[in-house]
Amino acid sequence: MKWIRSLLIILLTLIIFVGLNRLVSPKYGDSLVEGSMTAAYYEEEKNHEIIFLGDCEVYANISPMVLYEEEGITAYVRGNSQQLIHQSYYLLEETLKYEIPKIVVFNVNSLRYGEEEKSEGYNRLMIDQMKWSKEKIDLIKASMTKEENFWSYVFPILRYHSRFSKLSEEDFKYFFIDNRNTFNGFLINKEIRPAGSLPTKKILPTYEFSKENMDYLEKIYELCREHNIKLVLMKAPSLYPYWYDEYESQVVEYAKSHDLDYYNFTKVTEEIGLDYETDTYDGGLHLNLYGATKLSKYFAKILKENYALTDYRLDKKVNEVYNKKVLEYKKKVEE
């Protein structure tokens, strides 16, 4: 009987400990909603023909709901704020455990980033709600800044204990249920802040993408090749930070040497119909809903014309699911 009592005490202690970890962890429910993006994927039906990878340039600019409405394309954006290329790689590795898409579209913006872009804040947004796996462990190890500690990812209370005094309604509201704020990884932003003046284009010490970043791009390429996935490169339209000609030529060269398609949407903004007076929520850095809709319509056509994709509007089962999603999406758009 004594051992049963001991077992119950251990169990109770564990439950309290797990509960406390959950309580102090940021919920990303109503505030900092970008923190819920990684986890939103797990609840999805894994039938995406296209997976988009990248940073905020992807989750703000590509709307899978529009891709579906326009051409019946099923797609998901596995993107996060300031998602570095090594993070895209491990997230792709994780994704391929769940499904094998026909195409992976990688936004090349993160090729420019280096060690100085590593940030605990952004790491937490991406990693906190990721399911535990070998890929998560690898991702944490590759992402941690010097000040961070691996065990604080295992036991969030080590990092967030100071939140005990700052707990809010959100912490209790979303204790058991997470709030989802994206539509197949796309985050709606209807604000309009027209493009205005921008900082001077600075001279950089080097324009060459780092070896580490190019190695990760190569790893993404190989991972796609092993799984018979077509890798496509894209550069989302953005006025800032500047996409230097030197960056462009490296991507063009890589695409050429690896026989990859590369779409630089910064060069065709007129064709897309973008208007930086109305189509951006932050002065030209990212598109808002209106700009993202235009870009997604434009890209949907390219994807349909060039790659053998299924029109899932003709699949009763999938269409039923997506019709519901599109309905919810439109409700949110009209709010």
Added chain:
Amino acid sequence: MNLKKLLGIGLITLCLAGCGETPANKTGNESNNTSVYSLKVSNMEIVPGGEFSREKFGTENAFSELSSCAFEGKDRVYTYDHYEIQTFLKDGKEYVLSVYFLDNTVKTSEGLEFGDTLDKMKELYGNNYKETGTMYEYEKGNTTLKVILQNDVVSSIEYVFDVDSLK
């Protein structure tokens, strides 16, 4: 010691792990502080880490406010005739994050300007620099002078404040 006490102590220890004093808030750098780099221009001293205000530095030719991916707060960039100041916010006040030279009408306080050679830079600042490709970084206190050479001449000069020093 019984199991209950042991587990209780363990829980409390884990909860308190990492607790430490909150770093004291430090204020920005002041002018006439000789242990940091500063730029003297038109009877004015711009100190990276020092307070910024339009009253102090004048009205800019252009202003940009750029938000980050997810977090609150925006980078502010003030473009003047010959230099550009980027600022950061702390406790409701604005401080100079960096000063970027736009042309060769400005010189550093030590006399470095666009078009100078590597030897001239070393003559003015010495050999205690960090070299990354064609960029040379000199540190002084919590400020850094970043100099980039192109075709063997100085083509970029920037003062930067180390924001991490405030933590």
